Each structure stands twice: as structure tokens, then as C-alpha cells.
Amino acid sequence: MAESFNVKLEDTRYTPEKSYQENSWLGGYDPAYQRFLNDPEAFWADIAGELEWYRPWERVREWKHPYARWFTGAKCNITHNCLDRHINGIHRNKVALIWRGEEEGDERVLTYRQLSRQVLRFANALKKLGVAKGDAVCIYMPLVPEHVVAILACARIGAVHSIVYGGFGAAALNTRIRDAKAKIVITADVGIRRGKRVALKTIVDEAVVNAPSVDHIIVLRRTKPQLELYSEMELDFYEIMENVEPVCEPEVMDAEDPLFILYTSGTTGTPKGIVHTCGGYMVGTYYTTKYIFDMKEHDVHWCTADPGWITGHSYIVYGPLLAGATVLITETTPDYPDPGIWWRIIEDFGVTIFYTAPTAIRMFMKFGEEWPEKYNLESLRIIGSVGEPLNPEAFEWYYRVIGKSACPILDTWWQTETGMHMITTTVGEPMKPGFAGRPIPGIVADVVDKQGNPVPPKIGGLLVIKEPWPAMLRTVYNNDERYRQYWEKIPPYYTAGDLAVKDEDGYIMVLGRADDIIIVSGHNLGTAEVESALVSHEAVAEAAVIGVPDVVKGQAVKAFVILKIGYQPSEKLKSDLTYHVRMSLGPIAMPAAIEFVPSLPKTRSGKIMRRVLKAQEMGIDPGDISTLEE
Numbered sequence: 313m314a315e316s317f318n319v320k321l322e323d324t325r326y327t328p329e330k331s332y333q334e335n336s337w338l339g340g341y342d343p344a345y346q347r348f349l350n351d352p353e354a355f356w357a358d359i360a361g362e363l364e365w366y367r368p369w370e371r372v373r374e375w376k377h378p379y380a381r382w383f384t385g386a387k388c389n390i391t392h393n394c395l396d397r398h399i400n401g402i403h404r405n406k407v408a409l410i411w412r413g414e415e416e417g418d419e420r421v422l423t424y425r426q427l428s429r430q431v432l433r434f435a436n437a438l439k440k441l442g443v444a445k446g447d448a449v450c451i452y453m454p455l456v457p458e459h460v461v462a463i464l465a466c467a468r469i470g471a472v473h474s475i476v477y478g479g480f481g482a483a484a485l486n487t488r489i490r491d492a493k494a495k496i497v498i499t500a501d502v503g504i505r506r507g508k509r510v511a512l513k514t515i516v517d518e519a520v521v522n523a524p525s526v527d528h529i530i531v532l533r534r535t536k537p538q539l540e541l542y543s544e545m546e547l548d549f550y551e552i553m554e555n556v557e558p559v560c561e562p563e564v565m566d567a568e569d570p571l572f573i574l575y576t577s578g579t580t581g582t583p584k585g586i587v588h589t590c591g592g593y594m595v596g597t598y599y600t601t602k603y604i605f606d607m608k609e610h611d612v613h614w615c616t617a618d619p620g621w622i623t624g625h626s627y628i629v630y631g632p633l634l635a636g637a638t639v640l641i642t643e644t645t646p647d648y649p650d651p652g653i654w655w656r657i658i659e660d661f662g663v664t665i666f667y668t669a670p671t672a673i674r675m676f677m678k679f680g681e682e683w684p685e686k687y688n689l690e691s692l693r694i695i696g697s698v699g700e701p702l703n704p705e706a707f708e709w710y711y712r713v714i715g716k717s718a719c720p721i722l723d724t725w726w727q728t729e730t731g732m733h734m735i736t737t738t739v740g741e742p743m744k745p746g747f748a749g750r751p752i753p754g755i756v757a758d759v760v761d762k763q764g765n766p767v768p769p770k771i772g773g774l775l776v777i778k779e780p781w782p783a784m785l786r787t788v789y790n791n792d793e794r795y796r797q798y799w800e801k802i803p804p805y806y807t808a809g810d811l812a813v814k815d816e817d818g819y820i821m822v823l824g825r826a827d828d829i830i831i832v833s834g835h836n837l838g839t840a841e842v843e844s845a846l847v848s849h850e851a852v853a854e855a856a857v858i859g860v861p862d863v864v865k866g867q868a869v870k871a872f873v874i875l876k877i878g879y880q881p882s883e884k885l886k887s888d889l890t891y892h893v894r895m896s897l898g899p900i901a902m903p904a905a906i907e908f909v910p911s912l913p914k915t916r917s918g919k920i921m922r923r924v925l926k927a928q929e930m931g932i933d934p935g936d937i938s939t940l941e942e
């Protein structure tokens with residue numbers, strides 16, 4: 313890529329009322345950032361000290377590029393801090409989880425104590441099945457309370473969970489089960505989506521073929537008559553909880569023991585199993601939930617992601633429970649039964665912190681203001697966004713229509729790899745539409761050229777993180793080489809793979825990916841994974857996939873396909889291919905358009921030049937695009 317490029321920036325500001333900052337946990341941005349700079353290790357130690365540990369750390373941080381260890385020597389269990397710490401204090405009967413199903417009145421509420429009782433029993437049930445510390449457990453579930461129970465039960469006994477989003481198809485699930493060598497798959501008979509049942513167990517049946525590591529499938533049976541379970545291998549979620557002890561002492565974990573693996577798209581071949589650890593991830597998600605979301609005692613926190621994504625791991629499950637919040641989860645989709653449903657949920661449950669994705673905001677803009685206007689959204693205090701750039705139009709709509717021109721918007725930039733928020737405009741600081749903001753206290757980030765030199769304001773470059781942070785990934789499962797690549801592109805920094813630009817105040821605007829990752833509705837897709845799904849169809853000789861702009865989704869998938877001899881282009885074949893990708897990878901990966909082509913632009917070495925396809929698609933000179941991409 314070229315050294316840098318010019319970007320035109322607007323300078324509009326919105327400043328929330330002073331009281332926001334005065335009453336916030338963080339206080340002003342500058343003094344907090346200064347506290348961090350004065351003594352980074354003391355800064356993190358103070359935060360870690362707010363949590364309970366079985367043994368304190370010897371060192372806050374050990375850094376030997378590209379490997380970091382945090383809170384070395386310390387012993388902990390994240391569920392102790394998510395559950396026991398609250399139950400032993402005044403929060404025993406505080407509501408931990410509110411679940412709302414699609415049907416009106418379909419609600420469940422679990423206090424911290426009730427949640428803990430379920431987790432402990434399920435943890436014992438897993439143990440009884442032979443699951444031990446370090447074993448991998450795959451969770452493939454709809455958004456129901458049992459999903460959260462399964463996650464915490466794994467963490468309780470030191471099993472490493474690998475959650476796969478319930479929207480993924482059988483091939484995607486199979487790859488992830490096999491890579492992690494999961495011993496157990498936890499699923500449900502169905503998920504419910506727009507009044508329809510999505511048969512998850514059927515997908516699991518297909519996905520465990522050729523997955524010899526799997527000993528058992530645990531099934532949450534939601535529908536009547538109950539789905540029949542056939543072999544010894546299949547077990548009922550609640551039956552296995554029946555004859556076990558209600559008490560399960562937490563496994564004493566080393567701070568650096570793995571907590572979970574989460575697969576994210578890579579630029580080549582198989583997805584990357586990002587590994588997060590017990591201590592650092594716990595401190596990072598606790599810190600950002602309390603000090604960045606500014607979580608208070610009375611808050612009702614609603615993050616609209618799914619636990620299958622990092623956003624769900626960090627800000628549905630771990631962060632909010634560590635901070636002792638009341639968490640709302642729901643299986644509802646934004647437009648069913650009508651586009652007012654989410655606003656109604658905010659009114660019904662008094663949601664105070666709302667965290668969603670730009671794609672959802674743009675979809676609501678299309679539905680019109682009349683939907684949110686039907687409901688009372690006064691409970692909202694802070695609203696957030698994550699997953700892709702929040703464009704200024706969407707920012708302004710979100711601020712005015714949902715936040716009633718009063719709520720701070722946290723446009724949070726981070727990644728599966730970072731585990732926690734990295735860049736945002738902290739509560740009470742002036743916000744600039746289009747800009748995520750500045751690195752949060754604790755994080756050192758910058759925009760640099762290919763050599764690692766900071767670029768001046770208004771000049772685009774690559775986003776890097778300059779210092780390790782507690783919730784950073786520790787490795788890529790089974791592929792440490794890929795881990796090192798993050799730190800070796802522009803050493804000694806961590807390269808995020810994003811293009812960005814700064815303004816004079818140090819605010820960072822994230823422009824998009826610099827590599828072959830497409831972000832569709834905030835979900836990361838690797839072009840390679842979609843291409844290999846296409847090529848696995850009998851009619852396809854070669855395929856190339858690019859992201860094209862989409863008003864609502866941010867980007868959509870467009871595929872260029874060369875057919876094998878003997879196959880003719882047709883509309884029927886297009887829909888067959890689309891269906892094939894849907895069944896292999898899931899609906900999120902479905903191409904929005906397919907074009908049959910006789911050849912694809914390639915480099916001398918045979919690598920497909922996706923940027924040329926993209927340039928043609930967008931009607932621009934490929935030279936313009938080469939400055940943007942690697």
C-alpha cells in the first residue's frame with residue numbers, strides 16, 4: 313500500500329451535559345489518561361485490585377515482544393467474580409439476567425443467586441461427563457439464559473469454551489469443532505427467529521460427522537413434543553443437572569490459563585481461533601464495562617449482539633456480570649413482529665445502556681422515526697455502537713431520535729483479538745460524528761505509515777496498538793505463527809488490519825479494513841472462507857469474493873464465479889450457489905450478487921487481485937484502490 317492518503321474531515325461536535333462526566337467513574341479523559349501514563353502498571357493493578365483473586369500477582373505485566381503475560385503468578389476464576397463475589401455481598405437477589413422471547417409475555421428473570429445455582433449444577437454435570445480443565449467445549453445455542461449458563465459453567469471448571477454463532481451453517485460449525493477438538497457440543501433443538509423455528513440440532517448432527525473429538529451432544533429441548541434423543545451420545549440439558557451436587561467449587565485458574573477460544577475470519581483459509589486468558593481478559597472487560605460504559609448500580613444493560621461474537625462474550629456475559637449489572641438478553645429480531653419491538657423492550661424493561669451496531673441503526677433509519685416515537689425511551693442514559701464505522705448520518709439520527717439529543721454515544725472500536733474496547737469517546741467528552749474517538753486510558757494507539765511513523769492529522773494510515781493490554785489475545789489456537797503476524801507487520805506494534813485517520817485533537821476515524829475481510833452487518837467474513845464454500849459446489853471452478861457498499865449492511869458480498877466446463881450460467885444456478893453458501897456457512901455469508909465470468913484478474917504468481925474486481929465494480933481506477941489496500 314502507499315504511504316498514506318488524504319482524507320477530508322468535517323469538524324462537528326456534540327457535548328453531553330457536564331453532569332455526565334462529573335458523575336462518571338472515569339471522570340475527565342485527560343486526567344485519567346495521565347494517571348495511566350504516569351504509571352501504567354499501577355493503573356492496571358488498581359483496577360485488578362477491585363476484583364477478588366485467590367492469589368495475588370507477582371508482576372502486573374511481562375512483555376517480551378510479541379508475547380505478553382499479565383498478572384503473572386495470580387490465581388483466579390472469572391465466575392467467582394461474576395457470581396460468588398456478588399452473592400456473598402449485597403447483590404444476592406439482584407436481577408442478573410432478564411430474558412425476553414419473541415412472544416409477548418415470554419419472559420424469564422434470574423437473580424445472581426438463581427443464575428449461580430444453575431451454573432454450578434451444569435458445571436457439575438459437565439464434570440460428571442468427564443470434562444476437565446483445559447478441555448474444549450463447543451457452544452452452539454440460541455440467545456436464551458441457558459446459553460449464559462453453559463458459558464459460565466465451562467469457565468467454572470476451567471474448560472475452554474468455543475462459542476459458535478447460531479447463525480453459522482454446518483460446514484462452518486464443523487471446521488470450528490474440529491480445529492478446537494471439542495469434546496462436547498452444547499446446543500438446543502431450535503432457535504426461534506421471526507416466528508419460525510430454526511433447527512439447530514439438525515445442523516449439529518451434520519457438523520459432528522468427521523469430528524471424532526466429540527463425546528457428547530447436550531441438547532436444550534425447548535419444544536413440545538420433545539425432540540427424541542437417540543444415542544448414548546445425546547443428553548438432555550436439564551436431565552444431566554438433576555442428580556448432581558448444587559455446589560461446585562471454582563477451579564483455581566492461573567491468570568494466564570486459557571478462558572476461551574473464539575474463531576474469527578482470517579484472510580486465508582480456516583478461521584483463526586483467538587485465545588483469551590482468565591486474568592487479563594477479566595480485568596479488561598471489567599474495566600471497560602465499569603469505566604467506559606460507566607456502569608452504575610441501577611443500570612439495565614442491553615447489548616444486542618449474540619454471545620457467539622466477541623461483543624457478546626465481553627459485553628453481554630463477562631463484563632456486565634463482573635460489574636454486577638442487570639443484563640437484558642432477547643431472542644427478538646429488530647423488525648419482528650414490527651419495527652417498534654426493540655424500542656418497546658427499552659420502555660418495558662427500563663433499559664439504561666443500549667449497545668448495538670451501525671447496521672441496525674441504519675435499518676431503523678429506513679423504518680422511520682415514527683417507530684421509536686411510539687415508545688418512552690427516557691430511561692436511556694448511554695447509547696453505544698460497535699462493529700463497523702458509525703457514519704455521521706447514522707450518528708446524528710441515533711443521537712437525536714434514540715438518545716433525545718442528551719445521551720453520550722460510545723462508538724467503540726475494538727476487535728475479537730483485543731477482547732475489550734480500545735478506542736471511543738469516553739462519557740462526557742465532546743463527540744465528533746464519524747470518529748470513534750481517542751484510545752481509552754490504558755491503551756496506546758496511533759495511525760502510522762508502513763514504516764511505523766505516525767502520520768500527520770488528516771492523512772490516512774494504518775491503525776496500530778503500541779503497547780500490550782490485559783485483554784489482548786495470547787495466541788491463535790494451533791497457529792502461533794499467525795499470532796506473531798499481528799506484531800510483525802509493523803514491529804513492534806500490533807497491527808489491527810484497519811485503515812484510519814486522526815484529526816488535530818487525536819480523535820481517530822476508522823475507515824475500514826485494509827485486507828480481505830468483509831464486514832457485513834458488523835459480522836466479519838473472510839473472503840477465503842466464502843470462496844472455498846463456492847468452490848465446493850460441483851459447478852464451480854474458481855471464485856473470487858469482494859465486499860461492495862450496501863446502504864444498510866455497510867458491505868454486502870459479491871461473488872465472481874468461473875464455471876467448470878459443461879455448466880452454463882443461469883439464474884437457477886445463481887440461486888443454487890447462494891443456497892449452497894447459506895447451507896455451508898450460514899445466512900450471513902450469502903452473496904447478495906453473483907456474476908459469472910470467463911476469467912479473474914490475477915498476479916503473476918496466481919493470486920486473485922480482488923482490488924481490481926472492486927475497482928471495476930465501483931467504477932474507479934484500480935490505482936486509487938491500491939493506495940487503500942495491502
Ligand code: PRX
Nearest residue numbers: 698699700701723724725726727728822836
Ligand atoms: O474493522 C474493524 C471493525 O470490526 C473489526 C473487528 O471485527 P470483530 O473482530 O468481529 O469484532 C467486532 C466487535 C468488536 C475491526 O477490525 N470495527 C469494530 N468496531 C468498529 C469497527 N470499525 C469502525 N468503528 C468501530 N466502532
